[in-house]
Amino acid sequence: MIWLTWRQHRAQALATLIGLGAIGVFLLITGPRIASAFHELHACLVVPGKDCSQLHDSFDRRFSGLSFLVPVFMVVPMLMGVFLGAPLIAREVEQGTHRLAWTQSVTRGRWALTKIGLVSVFTLAAAGLFAWMVSRWSYPLVAASDGRFGFGVFDLRGIVPIAYALFALALGTAVGALIRKTVPAMAVTLGAFVAVRAVVELVLRPRYLPAQTVSYPFLQGSPRAGLGDWLISSRVFDPTGRFVSPDGGITVNPSALAHLCPGVPATPSLGGKDEVGRCLSQLGVRFVDTYQPGSRYWLFQGIESAIFLLLAAGLIVLAMWLIRRRIS
Amino acid sequence: MNNTAALEASSLSRRYGSTWALDDCSLSLPTARVIALVGPNGAGKTTLLHLATGLLQPTSGSIRVLGELPGANPEILGRVGFVAQEMPLYRNFTVAEMLRFGEKLNPTWDQHLAVDRLESLSIPLAQKVGTLSGGQRGQVSLAIALAKRPELLLLDEPLASLDPLARRDFLAALMESVAEHGVSVVLSSHLVSDLERVCDHLVVLRNGRVAVDGDIGGLVRTHRLVSGPRHTGDLGGVGEVIDRTDTDRQTVALVRTHGPVLDPTWVVREVDLEEIVLGYLGGRGGSSASADPTLRAVQSTPSEVGS
Numbered sequence: 001m002i003w004l005t006w007r008q009h010r011a012q013a014l015a016t017l018i019g020l021g022a023i024g025v026f027l028l029i030t031g032p033r034i035a036s037a038f039h040e041l042h043a044c045l046v047v048p049g050k051d052c053s054q055l056h057d058s059f060d061r062r063f064s065g066l067s068f069l070v071p072v073f074m075v076v077p078m079l080m081g082v083f084l085g086a087p088l089i090a091r092e093v094e095q096g097t098h099r100l101a102w103t104q105s106v107t108r109g110r111w112a113l114t115k116i117g118l119v120s121v122f123t124l125a126a127a128g129l130f131a132w133m134v135s136r137w138s139y140p141l142v143a144a145s146d147g148r149f150g151f152g153v154f155d156l157r158g159i160v161p162i163a164y165a166l167f168a169l170a171l172g173t174a175v176g177a178l179i180r181k182t183v184p185a186m187a188v189t190l191g192a193f194v195a196v197r198a199v200v201e202l203v204l205r206p207r208y209l210p211a212q213t214v215s216y217p218f219l220q221g222s223p224r225a226g227l228g229d230w231l232i233s234s235r236v237f238d239p240t241g242r243f244v245s246p247d248g249g250i251t252v253n254p255s256a257l258a259h260l261c262p263g264v265p266a267t268p269s270l271g272g273k274d275e276v277g278r279c280l281s282q283l284g285v286r287f288v289d290t291y292q293p294g295s296r297y298w299l300f301q302g303i304e305s306a307i308f309l310l311l312a313a314g315l316i317v318l319a320m321w322l323i324r325r326r327i328s
Numbered sequence: 329m330n331n332t333a334a335l336e337a338s339s340l341s342r343r344y345g346s347t348w349a350l351d352d353c354s355l356s357l358p359t360a361r362v363i364a365l366v367g368p369n370g371a372g373k374t375t376l377l378h379l380a381t382g383l384l385q386p387t388s389g390s391i392r393v394l395g396e397l398p399g400a401n402p403e404i405l406g407r408v409g410f411v412a413q414e415m416p417l418y419r420n421f422t423v424a425e426m427l428r429f430g431e432k433l434n435p436t437w438d439q440h441l442a443v444d445r446l447e448s449l450s451i452p453l454a455q456k457v458g459t460l461s462g463g464q465r466g467q468v469s470l471a472i473a474l475a476k477r478p479e480l481l482l483l484d485e486p487l488a489s490l491d492p493l494a495r496r497d498f499l500a501a502l503m504e505s506v507a508e509h510g511v512s513v514v515l516s517s518h519l520v521s522d523l524e525r526v527c528d529h530l531v532v533l534r535n536g537r538v539a540v541d542g543d544i545g546g547l548v549r550t551h552r553l554v555s556g557p558r559h560t561g562d563l564g565g566v567g568e569v570i571d572r573t574d575t576d577r578q579t580v581a582l583v584r585t586h587g588p589v590l591d592p593t594w595v596v597r598e599v600d601l602e603e604i605v606l607g608y609l610g611g612r613g614g615s616s617a618s619a620d621p622t623l624r625a626v627q628s629t630p631s632e633v634g635s
Contacts, residue, residue, distance in 0.1 A: 099381075
């Protein structure tokens with residue numbers, strides 16, 4: 001069975017490794033440049049009070065072109081599922097070879113578990129390699145930016161890409177066993193994967209644990225700056241605790257402002273903004289930030305991975321049931 | 329070896345949605361025979377064979393092969409060889425890799441048997457399966473099924489996709505190994521003429537039911553085609569009537585007899601396998617060229633076009 005699985009899927013395995021190799025070469029070429037630029041920036045950042053904004057801007061400008069990699073890296077685990085998982089059962093049934101395989105001296109349960117098991121181990125290793133490469137390579141980019149929780153950052157690093165890949169593989173296998181046609185199974189796998197990822201990312205992830213809030217004077221720096229928090233919302237409240245506006249943007253009534261803050265220009269010029277802010281914060285206008293603490297990063301990685309691994313396990317159970325009971 | 333049946337079905341039924349592919353079939357097929365499973369398309373032949381391999385589960389009733397539940401464990405899987413209708417093989421494998429597949433998945437694999445068989449047929453082991461002819465693919469499928477050294481070999485329409493020459497070679501190869509290894513064979517087909525030379529037991533399926541099941545020699549001995557003046561009532565004195573055709577002047581019937589038919593108004597002649605099968609399928613005689621001179625009168629009557 002091990003030989004058969006290898007013989008049937010060696011081409012896909014080879015293609016996966018070539019793809020990973022190409023990504024690896026690209027990361028090896030670009031990685032050292034990013035690392036050395038970051039080294040320079042980091043040397044500045046560790047000096048307290050030093051203004052590093054120019055250095056920071058040039059770092060961001062220089063590597064902003066790499067953002068095209070985010071969607072590329074985002075689909076890699078999905079592609080493993082689509083190209084390894086969907087054909088796993090579907091192609092056998094499509095070509096009728098399941099009737100050959102299932103009438104040899106191996107029960108179809110063992111046949112399926114061996115195939116799924118071996119391809120899963122391969123996927124685990126390939127996705128692990130991919131996640132490790134991307135995590136290492138992107139470390140300076142993430143360290144120089146807002147945090148590790150962002151869209152296209154959290155999803156590409158740590159352990160979640162491995163869980164996504166195993167989920168995609170299980171999804172492809174189960175959909176293939178259900179639809180029994182390779183190409184439609186690939187399409188459905190793709191759509192279902194994107195849908196599940198979107199729901200988890202947009203709906204579930206901010207709620208894994210209750211968010212915390214911090215309140216601080218208007219237009220002043222957050223006391224939690226630099227802790228790598230995941231800022232979910234930042235809202236403005238007036239002195240009575242009434243909600244004024246989301247995301248820090250407010251509109252000012254000039255005559256009311258002139259009355260409350262004498263001496264502050266009624267139509268604030270660019271330079272007058274700080275004065276307006278200072279005056280408003282003195283009046284008691286406050287920011288209230290809702291956030292997930294940066295210290296929860298690995299906990300969130302673990303929770304998200306667990307969700308996808310549980311879904312994968314359920315899909316494998318479904319696939320095994322279909323293979324044992326529904327396909328002939 | 330022992331006296332368990334090669335295949336035993338009891339009230340076996342299988343439904344797909346609302347249609348019954350097999351409906352209350354009871355059968356007991358002997359071992360060490362070559363059994364023809366005959367019926368038109370959709371009669372339930374493939375369903376019966378899939379039930380016998382464990383690919384399908386019965387909706388109700390039970391089926392046993394060699395005394396065991398089909399497909400229940402590796403041991404019984406190994407004792408039953410199967411060639412599916414489309415003769416599926418991994419198209420991108422070489423012939424040698426297909427044999428390796430058989431070797432890896434069957435502890436009882438006989439590599440010599442497979443290699444010798446394919447070499448004697450001049451099928452190159454290094455060739456990709458996808459580039460083989462239909463006849464060669466059939467031979468590779470048969471070689472794989474035989475090399476696992478099964479006690480029972482189930483072949484689903486093995487001749488359907490083969491040209492006449494390949495058909496002859498396939499049957500020759502099959503008969504050779506039956507003679508050599510004493511394998512029991514169940515062979516399904518919708519063509520009877522191919523099977524007459526090789527089979528010694530007949531099962532006719534019709535609309536998911538067993539129409540007839542018996543030793544071919546016995547069936548030929550006990551069945552007769554009788555013809556006589558048009559007869560409105562039952563045909564008396566001839567045993568069971570299987571199929572009858574009435575024209576204006578004449579009645580022709582396939583009957584099962586229990587002894588000689590004595591009524592002098594009837595012309596009685598012997599039948600071949602094809603006529604028996606067609607009779608049980610409710611066909612219209614369609615007697616092929618037979619050398620029996622007593623039949624000329626019957627054959628020249630309008631009964632032939634009476635359908």
